[in-house]
Amino acid sequence: MYQNLDSFGTRKLTGRYDIATDVELGAIIMGQYDYGTGDWEHRYIVSDLDADTMTWTAQDDPSDISIYERCASIPDEITGATGEEPDTEPDGE
Template sequence: MKDNIFRVIMLWLFSIIVFSCSNEEEVEPSLEVSPITIQGTWKLAELNNSALPEDFYVYITFDREGKYTMYQKHDSMYPRRITGSYVIEKDYFLGYIISGQYDYGNGDWNNEYVVTDLFQSGSMVWTVKDGDEVTKYVRCDAVPQEIIDEAKVSEE
């Protein structure tokens, strides 16, 4: 009888050790990239796996109809508000590719981007299709009002 109790206790301890020591983390599944899943406002959080320089920002708001509004301050000393349209295509080898045009006949975006790791938790990664620049965007509620106001002043 004592032998059976000992075996049961040992089996119970063994199963606790085996099942509690699992170090597998749940991996969040990546979403399909579409105008519906990227709709909303995104903030550039990282550039080539590094934090952004001070006073450097990009906010982009996508709608479901293929239009965007971008607020940026990275290639000039003044903030800018830019609008245009975007397209998402699925490439058999690369996955989802986003490209766009600027309004008012200002041409196409300089690059096309492969979009990966679009997570429900609120982040996505863009990699230049024919380059090596990698950017990470995080979802946010809205473009901060002070940035919108600052861009309006610089447009006047």
């Protein structure tokens, strides 16, 4: 997962997540970060899910709401791309 919420620029976060279904609340997403940094701060209720957006609301803090929007591709600033086609010819040829 890539985020730019609490840092200057984008940073990559790795780990695992799980989605459970609660009879009353619907989908709940939770996770753990890699490298021994622990669990996500909250478990989130997933709502307003469609092909382009979803809303996460912290289960224990309804004022903590995040809206995620799908992007068409991974931004160049993350991949390091320059917008030019890569050179596929071996050097010297």
